[in-house]
Amino acid sequence: MVDVPLPHLDRPFDYQVSTTLDGDVQAGSRVRVRFAGRLVDAYVLERGTDTDHEGPLAYVERAVGSEAVLSAETTALFRAVADRWAGNFVDVVRLGVPARHAAAESSPRRPVSELPAGPTEIGLHRYRAGAAFLAAVGDRRPARAVWSALPGEDWPARLAEAVRLAVDAARGAVVVVPDARDLDRLDAALRVVLGDGRHATLTADLGPAERYRRWLSVRRGDVRVVIGTRAAAYAPVADIGLVVVWDDGDDLHAEPRAPYPNTRDVLALRSAQTGAALLVGGYARTAEAQLLVESGWAHEIAAERTVLRAAAPVVRPVADDVEIARDPAAAAARLPSLAWRTTRDALQLGRPVLVQVPRGGYVPSLACARDRTPARCRVCNGPLAAGAQRGAPACRWCGRPASEWTCPVCGERRLRAVVVGSGRTAEELGRAFPGVPVRTSGGDRVLAEVPAEAAVVVATPGAEPLCRDGYGAALLLDGWALLSRPDLRAAEETLRRWANAAALVRPGGTVVVGADAAIPTVQALVRWDPAGAAARELAERAELGFPPATRMASLTGSPAAVAELLAAARLPGGAQVVGPVPVDADTERVLVRVSRGHGAELAHQLKTAAAGRSARRSAEPVRIELDPQELG
């Protein structure tokens, strides 16, 4: 396969191998070949003794190193991923195989310590079907499961136990998590269960030499367990027996480079191709994971309600709590009284309180156009922000629309947008609870953990620090802003962020959520019912004809290019074309929707049509995305 980024060249070409290169050119090797007159990089799919090509074969010019970077299994995986997302083999290889670093190829092997005794108690056993799944991993059976973790669950320890069972069955494993902080926790948990040197941690920020060195130790079979961020889904683990994705709804699992695959679906493909067990875990559940369950492809691992009740915090919606705290300090911070009382009570018990706020700069809030006095809701004094309905101002805490605003300082009636991040919220909360430390976590200053002592911990979604024994309480103040985003996944994403924060609260602690109790997403948090929410989400997507209930392709490019691609594609029967809608000045987008059964055919036809276009010189690019993450 030559490394040329054109869809119509995404097929094998045959070359001769000279006797001098015979040893170094094997299935999976990197080589350089002459192609259309110039030297290009290429990957060897297989060695053979005959060819279908009529005419002379060129020789492989040289071998690039002597490592077979593709295994038979990853070669098939790269092909399958390329086909599923209408992309090129070499583009997917680029996602999964790190850049070569020659020096790393000759670095020595690292020692492996003795395997410690396995865990005596298995935590997943307190879930229905947990024991059955682990037994299947131990027996090398291709079990597939969607796991709803209990609030407070030590998920790295649970995943480490599952990995240990795969290792004990002489199988390899891959675990993919959203970010570096999750990876650190999982790394620590695996060290306990596997000892030193038995697993490799793969992330993009290691630097090319270390990254390639670790990756090679996996490819060579010295290391059988890989944990990492999304590229680790392709790790060439020998004899793979278990693949795991944690928190599959996190958008860090969505690959931003073509052909835009995502971790959960890549691992599901890998599980289907290899028979490796698959575990999709999280505190929340995506509609996609729910579909795996409802289609019967995966089993559900969930706790009984009684177990859940003992583990869950108490969730209290705050939208109707219009009374502002009477305490003068609280009034100064303009906190809803329930939020204030909850915080005060937890702090008095010497426990930290987690406050989840929108990402800095993420939600522009509003202030007086003249003197920049922050605009406040007349009812609950929450901050006003440009709302979902045509940007009409509304309260970010209680969601009430704010008409007729007047500046309390200067009488001005006009508003301007200002950016309020977590820093401002921290400042306000600090004023409300004098003498209590305020810690912030978010952006490029993320705290891994906070001490179990009275403190206000302000964090943006995904940056919530851990606290041993759990937080005393949590305030989720960005609910309205999250829920009203004009995005298909808004409800799912909101519940995911809330659940991930609420899961850090101790059993019986209080979670105050700044949103109306009547909203189904709020109800799902109150009842801690991520499965029910996902089922409803999936039903809604089915009704609207959106993925994962259907398969959808988004085509983005100049109007002419998009039209040409559409005209050339032999779309499957029943395909529905939606749009075009303008994206910006000279770009537009159309959506093509087909039934799930026609998904593979849709990808194939779009790829063929794109190949036809790129073979001619009409090649104005069109971005083809299957089941895009972002959908208006």
Place this chain on the structure above:
DNA sequence: TCAATCCGTATC
């Protein structure tokens, strides 16, 4: 009649 240019096609 020949060269410059365009267009389509294959790239092993």
Place this chain on the structure above:
DNA sequence: ATACGGATTGAC
């Protein structure tokens, strides 16, 4: 993408 061949066009 880029190289090449065949057809086409324009000038001598």
